[in-house]
Amino acid sequence: MDYDLIVIGAGGAGLAAAVTAAQAGLSVIVFESETEIGGSTQLSAGMLTAAGTSVQRELGVEDTAERFYQHYMDLNQWRVLPGPTMAYCEEAAAVVEWLKELGLELPAQESSSAHEPGLTRAGVEDVWRGHVPKDQGYGLVQVLDRARRSLDAELVLNTRVSELLIVDGEVRGVIADGVEVTAPNVLVASGGFGQNPDLVAELYPEALGAGTYGFSVAAPGSRGDHIEFARQHGLSLFGHGWGLLLVTASFQRYHHWQSGFPPASRMYVNAEGRRFMDEDAPYAISPGILKDNDGFAWAIFDEEARLRLPSGYADWNSENILDQVALGLVHRDDSLPGLAVQIGVNARSLETSTARFNQLMTEGVDSDFLRHQTLQAKGTDPRLAPIENGPFYAVKMVPGELVCTHTGLQIDANARVQNQFGEPVIGLYAAGEAAGGVLGERYVGGGNSVAHALTFGRLAGLHAAARVAAS
Ligand SMILES: Cc1cc2nc3c(=O)[nH]c(=O)nc-3n(C[C@H](O)[C@H](O)[C@H](O)COP(=O)(O)OP(=O)(O)OC[C@H]3O[C@@H](n4cnc5c(N)ncnc54)[C@H](O)[C@@H]3O)c2cc1C
Structure with missing residues (x-):
């Protein structure tokens, strides 16, 4: 195998996984289809929703993963997957602490908007959970990429992954710009399909309800390549008709x-x-x-x-x-x-x-x-x-x-992708908008999607590291 982990997409989910895996000693390569990293994550406010963080504690906000979970599930009428959603609610706080260790500036101060660093309330949260980093999504991506570079995780820009290599239920690598690259672990972190009108029409038709008044702000690479991967290999999709x-x-x-x-x-x-x-x-x-x-x-x-x-x-x-x-x-x-x-x-x-x-x-x-x-x-x-x-x-x-789309490869609590029979494809992970199961019909609050991307990116990196250690 050429690498321990291949990451498809250098947005929030992909970079979080690459850094996590490289910290655990894995050899990692990240393919990014565009000429620059960051995807939609870079365009965002970088706001992260998380419960039970040190930032909340310093500001006297009492919060727990259980409370977050209850709120999240109720708002989504329990139509998202409970196991992965609980994992998200439990792990998002650890992601915030990890980002701070990597150098993310997230001051313990009240913030009145998604543009001011600190803790804010941007959605219908029952308590303040929106963590706004300094320099927003750009700052977040820069912190992650600096860590990636320092850990020697490779990045190849301008290179689009077109195929997954899956043999007998196990992932073996990818085809990137016509070249076969092998690894026992692959993360699909290629974002959503907000810039692919055909997929929007098929999977999120409500987004066309505004007719000619509609527009998408998703990053240019949001072409929904994960949907093509699902179709190539009979992978399970979740979250039909949902987005923000x-x-x-x-x-x-x-x-x-x-x-x-x-x-x-x-x-x-x-x-x-x-x-x-x-x-x-x-x-x-x-x-x-x-x-x-x-x-x-x-x-x-x-x-x-x-x-x-x-x-x-x-x-x-x-x-x-x-x-x-x-x-x-x-x-x-x-x-x-x-x-x-x-x-x-x-x-x-x-x-x-x-x-x-x-x-x-x-x-x-x-x-x-x-x-x-x-x-x-x-x-x-x-x-x-x-x-x-x-x-x-x-x-x-x-x-x-149209900000983001929520139809993704169905994952479990460890970000492992399932096939159409409900079996995990060994070594295959998805995170961010490419993952389905947690992002629901209702966008729970400011920071829902960025926190989701980073949390499952990190969980995928940790699981891949455990697999490599056990092999
Ligand atoms: C303007 C804007 C503001 C937002 N504000 C917020 C906010 O404040 N808080 C919040 O929670 N959410 C926000 N969102 C949504 C959130 O930013 C995204 O849902 C989230 O960051 C998605 O992360 P991701 O890693 O899944 O995808 P991305 O960050 O989009 O990364 C995916 C990457 O994969 C690359 N890629 C795609 N296909 C391939 C391929 N085949 N091969 C290689 N590379 C590929 C893309 O080019 C891209 O760089 C906002 C979105 C936008 C557009």
Whole structure:
């Protein structure tokens, strides 16, 4: 055999496995299809969800893996795999400590967003579990890659693995750019399929619900090669139809870091013109609420709100709103009844909803949808300016931004891949978006996917090391 472990993909999952295995003395090679490492992990905030970490303890946050597990399973209605999910909940904290030992800066301080290092709450967590590292996903990838280099784990860029070599239920290696490379252990860490429209249509059709307003922010290498591997070798897939979609305006084309954010003082109404949700509901649940309401919301705001939009963002800035009016993607009218006619909702409902919104939100207590609690949790004043002076604006909000996909090779608690009969393929592992079983229909909170990638990458590395030691 040429190596002890072959890793397919130099994103978060792949690098975590490579470093773990190399620390245990294994000879490792990582193949990366693109010209640079990092994949979606590098594009992310690098936020890691984990329970029972030293960061939480230093901040007095009491948390346990059991509590995390219960919350995770409940939110996913127990439709994910309990064993691997428990392994994830139990091991994520150890991954955070390991990353800190490798040099990741993760200060024990409260953070108000995914951009500020420290501990935050970004989803619907019952306690603060979102660990934001310094320099976000880029910083995380750099720390892992520095460790990889210091341990002499090889990296080959610009080299796409096209085939797995599996003989009699055991993995033997891969074909990388037409060359056979052998190893008794192979990790599939090739990310998701967010950039492969055919696979999205087949395996996550809901992501096409936004039609022409949809876009993907996943890294270019997210072509879903793990699905092809599954088909070549009869491997089991799990997580059909699941992934993460963010609610975006019809004119948005970028992740919110570039796009910016809609005005705080905005109201979402449904196709009837009635307010139906907390406009700041976390992304773990907002796409699901839209799904139950014809798949979209109209965001209503007024002239003052438009003028208050900060400059410097690509999509949500006051000038662009006017440009979008000209393009027909934002509707504008001097009166609310006129706006209602333009967007085809009931004028009386829209006026009633607006009056109620103004009453509740100016008082700072949203007794209908509890938005004040969401705002307070973000450290924002829950009292919002009323929507009262025209011209008024309406823009369609859709689950338009595809972030990650969750259909992957079915794994067990040690990241071992199973075939269609439920048998582990000896020596074959999957981690990250290429793995199925833990990432569910509901994205549990900020850091769910990065922590998942690194945890199963690390578990795969540890299991492969144990196999090599035992051989
Ligand atoms: C803009 C953005 C923000 C996000 N923010 C967060 C966040 O803050 N927290 C969170 O938890 N999640 C976040 N996510 C999701 C999260 O980043 C990813 O789900 C996770 O990092 C995936 O890790 P991975 O290792 O599975 O895949 P990746 O990091 O995408 O790595 C896969 C690698 O494999 C390579 N590859 C693909 N096919 C092959 C092949 N055949 N041969 C060789 N190499 C191959 C790819 O080029 C890529 O480099 C975000 C995603 C995006 C796009």
